[in-house]
Amino acid sequence: MAVTVQPTTPDFVAEVGDVDLSRPLAAADLAAIRDAFARYAVLVFPDQHFEDDSQLAFARHFGPLETTVFKARKEHKLRLHENMADVGNLDAENRILATNDRQRLYNLGNRLWHTDSSFKRLPAYCSMLHARSIPPVGGQTEFADMRAAYDALPEATRRRLDGLVAEHSIMTSRAKLGFSDFDEGEREAFKPVPQVLVRRLQDSGRMSLYIASHAGAIRGMPHDEAVRLLEELTAHATQRQFVHSHRWRVNDLVMWDNRCTMHRGLAFDDQRYARDMRRATVSDVAPTCEQMGLGVAAE
Secondary structure, three states: OOOEEEEOOOOOOEEEEOOOOOOOOOHHHHHHHHHHHHHHOEEEEOOOOOOHHHHHHHHHHHOOEOOOHHHHOOOOOOOOOOOEEEOOOEOOOOOEOOOOOHHHHHHHHHHOOEOOOOOOOOOEEEEEEEEEEOOOOOOOEEEEEHHHHHHOOOHHHHHHHOOOEEEEOHHHHHHOOOOOOOOHHHHHHOOOEEEEOEEEOOOOOOEEEOOOOOEEEEOOOOHHHHHHHHHHHHHHHOOHHHEEEEOOOOOOEEEEEOOOEEEEEOOOOOOOOOOEEEEEEEEOOOOHHHHOOOOOOOO
16 A cells, blocks of 8 residues: 555645555665655655664665764763664663753753754754653643745845855754753754755755744844844744644654754643653754855864
């Protein structure tokens, strides 16, 4: 039976059925998934039963895997494989993280609007998050369509954004929550990197905003003006007409395009309920400035 694609809206978010992603995929099924992903940017695959290895194997169909940022801190004890991002609330012994645990405080940054790994010079192409256990209430994930948000901008704003380059760092997003516990190695690894504010998607040809809570400056623009512009763009892009909210079910796999979406996790009682969410993230093909033909020097 062929893969079934059921759109949620004409151009954003679709559910995909009649496929078991834990098994080797037929070429036609993989092609159908790729086509749907290029169109809808967020795909929901219900009832997928993974081991970590099979989830990573599926992710590798789309490119090379990232290594978790927690690997940058030598004393951090990983609960999962280094190619898995641990975005739940459990420690290495599968206990709920204490209120003041560094990993918990760090992960609270996932509640800000962001796109994965825009703080890396080679950012993320796509992410695949699998729900192993979820809280009974709260904890939804919201996704914003940055293509539609760009399309809705006034022409004068589009002209203003053309060619602008922002500086992204994960330390910028965490600072917004008062988190600054980065060691020397992390501060070196997480220095700001340049990313275009607007990019063209290679597969669909559509234009998209590319912003995140990691962005804290725009090259060549006074700081206050840059912060104001980034805040205005975020407010515009996260209006209700551009946002889809996903309520998780156990064994959902959600795959999203980091090039043209932002997302955030909503709050839940993380001192009461366990949330085991495991994400594989695939790197993009090149830095955003390179993809847009901009020669940008490191600072």
